[in-house]
Amino acid sequence: MQRQLANMKQSLFDQGYLDEQFIQLEELQDDTNPNFVEEVVTLYYRDSVRLIQNIEHALDKNPLDFAKLDSHMHQFKGSSSSIGARKVKIECTQFREYCRAGNGEGCKRTFQQVKKEYATLKKKLEAYFQFARQAGPVEKACRPK
Amino acid sequence: MIVEKIRGGNENGDSFPVGMRVLAVDDDPICLKLLETLLRKCQYHGMFFSLIGIQDSSDFNWDAQCTSFPLFHEFLVLDFVDPIVQPSKLLVLGAFERFWFSFTFPFRFIDCLVQARMALKMLRENKDRFDLVISDVHMPDMDGFKLLELVGLEMDLPVIMLSANGDPKLVMKGVTHGACDYLVKPVRIEELRNIWQHVIRRTKCDSKNQNKSADQVKANPAIVEGQGSPVAGNADQNGKINRKRKDEEDESEDGNESEDPSTQKKPRVVWSIELHRKFVGAVNQLGIEKAVPKKILDLMNVEGLTRENVASHLQALIFPSLKYRLYLKRISSVATQQANMAAALGVKDSPFMRIGPFEGLGDFRTLAGPGRLTNAALSHYSTGGMLGRLNTPANVNLRNLTPSPFIQPSHAQNPNNSITTLGKIHPSLQPANQNPSLFQGIPSSLELDQLQQNNCATGIANFNGVDDSRLLGNQSNVLNGTPSNTMVLNGKYQQTLNSGGFGNQSFNVGVDGSPNLLNPSAIESSRMQPNSLLSNEPFQLPMNSARDNNFSSVPYLQNNPIDISSSTMALPLEDSREMQYQEGLVGDVSQTPSQRWGEQGMNYCHGSKIAYGSLNSHLPANEIMNEKMGVVVNGILGGGGSNLMQQKENEILGTQLRGRAEDNFLLEQQPKLQGGFVPRSFDSLDDMMNAMIKREHDETLPNCDFGFDGYSFGAGI
Numbered sequence: 094m095q096r097q098l099a100n101m102k103q104s105l106f107d108q109g110y111l112d113e114q115f116i117q118l119e120e121l122q123d124d125t126n127p128n129f130v131e132e133v134v135t136l137y138y139r140d141s142v143r144l145i146q147n148i149e150h151a152l153d154k155n156p157l158d159f160a161k162l163d164s165h166m167h168q169f170k171g172s173s174s175s176i177g178a179r180k181v182k183i184e185c186t187q188f189r190e191y192c193r194a195g196n197g198e199g200c201k202r203t204f205q206q207v208k209k210e211y212a213t214l215k216k217k218l219e220a221y222f223q224f225a226r227q228a229g230p231v232e233k234a235c236r237p238k
Numbered sequence: 239m240i241v242e243k244i245r246g247g248n249e250n251g252d253s254f255p256v257g258m259r260v261l262a263v264d265d266d267p268i269c270l271k272l273l274e275t276l277l278r279k280c281q282y283h284g285m286f287f288s289l290i291g292i293q294d295s296s297d298f299n300w301d302a303q304c305t306s307f308p309l310f311h312e313f314l315v316l317d318f319v320d321p322i323v324q325p326s327k328l329l330v331l332g333a334f335e336r337f338w339f340s341f342t343f344p345f346r347f348i349d350c351l352v353q354a355r356m357a358l359k360m361l362r363e364n365k366d367r368f369d370l371v372i373s374d375v376h377m378p379d380m381d382g383f384k385l386l387e388l389v390g391l392e393m394d395l396p397v398i399m400l401s402a403n404g405d406p407k408l409v410m411k412g413v414t415h416g417a418c419d420y421l422v423k424p425v426r427i428e429e430l431r432n433i434w435q436h437v438i439r440r441t442k443c444d445s446k447n448q449n450k451s452a453d454q455v456k457a458n459p460a461i462v463e464g465q466g467s468p469v470a471g472n473a474d475q476n477g478k479i480n481r482k483r484k485d486e487e488d489e490s491e492d493g494n495e496s497e498d499p500s501t502q503k504k505p506r507v508v509w510s511i512e513l514h515r516k517f518v519g520a521v522n523q524l525g526i527e528k529a530v531p532k533k534i535l536d537l538m539n540v541e542g543l544t545r546e547n548v549a550s551h552l553q554a555l556i557f558p559s560l561k562y563r564l565y566l567k568r569i570s571s572v573a574t575q576q577a578n579m580a581a582a583l584g585v586k587d588s589p590f591m592r593i594g595p596f597e598g599l600g601d602f603r604t605l606a607g608p609g610r611l612t613n614a615a616l617s618h619y620s621t622g623g624m625l626g627r628l629n630t631p632a633n634v635n636l637r638n639l640t641p642s643p644f645i646q647p648s649h650a651q652n653p654n655n656s657i658t659t660l661g662k663i664h665p666s667l668q669p670a671n672q673n674p675s676l677f678q679g680i681p682s683s684l685e686l687d688q689l690q691q692n693n694c695a696t697g698i699a700n701f702n703g704v705d706d707s708r709l710l711g712n713q714s715n716v717l718n719g720t721p722s723n724t725m726v727l728n729g730k731y732q733q734t735l736n737s738g739g740f741g742n743q744s745f746n747v748g749v750d751g752s753p754n755l756l757n758p759s760a761i762e763s764s765r766m767q768p769n770s771l772l773s774n775e776p777f778q779l780p781m782n783s784a785r786d787n788n789f790s791s792v793p794y795l796q797n798n799p800i801d802i803s804s805s806t807m808a809l810p811l812e813d814s815r816e817m818q819y820q821e822g823l824v825g826d827v828s829q830t831p832s833q834r835w836g837e838q839g840m841n842y843c844h845g846s847k848i849a850y851g852s853l854n855s856h857l858p859a860n861e862i863m864n865e866k867m868g869v870v871v872n873g874i875l876g877g878g879g880s881n882l883m884q885q886k887e888n889e890i891l892g893t894q895l896r897g898r899a900e901d902n903f904l905l906e907q908q909p910k911l912q913g914g915f916v917p918r919s920f921d922s923l924d925d926m927m928n929a930m931i932k933r934e935h936d937e938t939l940p941n942c943d944f945g946f947d948g949y950s951f952g953a954g955i
Contacts (some may be wrong), residue, residue, distance in 0.1 A: 171402030172268045175424040
């Protein structure tokens, strides 16, 4: 089971969903903080709801306030990068590019991508944590090969 | 706001960093959680902090004030408790919908502050409550930079900026606003492990300027110098660059400083003649005494110009005069110091170190010999000379002076050889110096940064302190090659400078070189520190006279040991210059507080430190001249030193500088400037920042013992 768990995690990395930061989080997890990673991820998904809503509201406006959009996205991107959500972060960057270019359509399109990646990652991580709980406490996470 | 401290037994009786109190402000709860955990983790390394777990905001009894704030802003205070040191608190400010975590042991308690404003309030209420503040740049209720400034100014706390955005511009902004470090999210634990150094630096700086500053000064100048030039150009860049290097070595340090080294270069404000004229005009209009950056800025009415730009320009200009005086006093001592500093700084920017034998700029003209020294250069040289005076290394600063033939400052003394009279541009300096073309009086000279990687602070003083090298000759190549400094012997400046008619004149000298710097008037008014400096007659840089590219100042220099005439050194460094000057001063200053400079020296010292900082980061123009000066001094010193170093010849100087640095306040000041100037290379922007911050706070560098007495500025250049 451990092996499966490790594989799961490895695939997340391989597929580019997670990056180095996630490993950092795992390294912070220890006996005094045994569920740190999950806690952070949970917090992320909880808090980012607000941010996503902000962006959506801003995208609904007409005309678009790119500065505000960029600002919201900046926050969201910061959070995402804190947990190592790589693909989400990439899409966020793209979004900000469009913001800077003043491309409203591009922003909207990209935002859909952002949400998609966000949701995908959420599902994957949920599965991962569930599995982890089943697999039982494991030794500290080690870097994927 | 709930503040409950549960002082349980303190597990750690260790000395600092155990018990460091950190206040973190961020609107991103995830980041805060991460930060908190990281910090907590660090406790295992000696930091002990406690916090109360808060499950839900409803757990809190928000006082009236708090409740008025949107509840999604909350802060957590993690308290690092140490019985011996003092309880530490990490205040984490962030926006939360609810508190997301709860901790028990080992956390003691959490203070939750609702907003950045609350945090500020809390800080104000008890200035002794925290040791360090970590603040996000991007926050809903208050701009992180603003908080940074306020905290730095009001409470003299080291502040670390945090942001997801690692854009060099922002980093630079952070530096100029006084941050002692800039971390980029996501934060790694290595970076946090060392943040306590900022606190130590400060305290040490305060408590033992002398000792530490000496070391730091040394380090700084060296760093500044070397880097200065380039740094000057882009304080940020340099800082980054240096940092980058450092990062390689010790990643815990400013790893975050600059994420993208490739974008190290930041556009510098180029003080064109036009701009400089406006500047000078504004200064004149206001009067030297009253010419403060803000007013100058308003009068100039130039779009896109920031107060910081103006301030640094002002500083750069003023610095020469300071240097000049200091130079006069401590030609030899400074030289040594410079050398040391340069050596110390050497790490990155050789130019500074090269200060070595800058002889007074006096012969600025001769400097032209090396080739770069054009008239303009010469004039720069004078400025540079001035700088040189500051610290022997400062001589280097004269970078503006064509590096090549360093005019040996009339001041013979320099045993140190180093920065002797400004007038002299040490030929040796040349080689390395980037002064590519300094004297052309172009802001480009600032570009001289060559010394530093990026230091080419645009001709204008971006000298961030480091520009020493620039100062020296960067500008006009005349100086050491360290083009970085705005010393800029820009001919153009000369004109402007002269027009400035600085009261102190001396400044002008330097200014010649750098358009930006030398605004004589600016100098006068400079708040830059040491008004005393400005007022020192001796300082009258011939610059004024040197207005034309011929560095009339040069001749001046020749006469005076200070020969600031080389003023052409015109602090192109603008900012950097200021820094440099400061630094330069520092070097000198440190030694003799009594010197006229004494005060200034102090400042300089600080400046140097700051310069260091500025090296990394552009010294905020806002800083008091003193600071700037201090930095500048360092810068000069450093610059000089570095220039010298670059020149290679200045080895001696370098050593001298070092020696001096040690003796000089500069070194000492270093600590003053900032807790921990890392010799040799600013390890981090922090150092610089600290220096800068320190400088701000330290008006006078007590330790500054400007050994300008025998210091030949010229040489320094």
